[in-house]
Amino acid sequence: MGSASAISLSAIGAAYGTAKSGLGISAMAVRKPELIMKSIIPVVMSGIIAIYGLVVAVLIVNAIDKPPNYTLFAGFLHFGSGLSVGLSGLAAGFAIGIVGDAGVRGTAQQQKLFGNL
Secondary structure (H helix, E strand, O other): HHHHHHHHHHHHHHHHHHHHHHHHHHHHHHHOOOOHHHHHHHHHHHHHHHHHHHHHHHHHHHHHOOOOOHHHHHHHHHHHHHHHHHHHHHHHHHHHHHHHHHHHHHHHOHHHHOOOO
């Protein structure tokens, strides 16, 4: 359950961040198409969130032993770590999506918003 929650919740957060930032990029591209490549940063950042969830899920799966050696404490430890990574990935994806959308739309209005990129 820890491995499944780590990868699934992180992937949902990354998908939301990518979709929300992508909407901002497409809205910005109508006004300033030359700034599209500068505005890809939030999409890349939200994709990294899913990779974090995948890494933790693989670590949890590799740490599982056979039933006599796998204690209840280890099970709850793996569940808690997967759930914490998954929920933080979900929250980070939502935050990247909202802030990335606003930042990309702001770049269309004022190009000096993010400095010299």
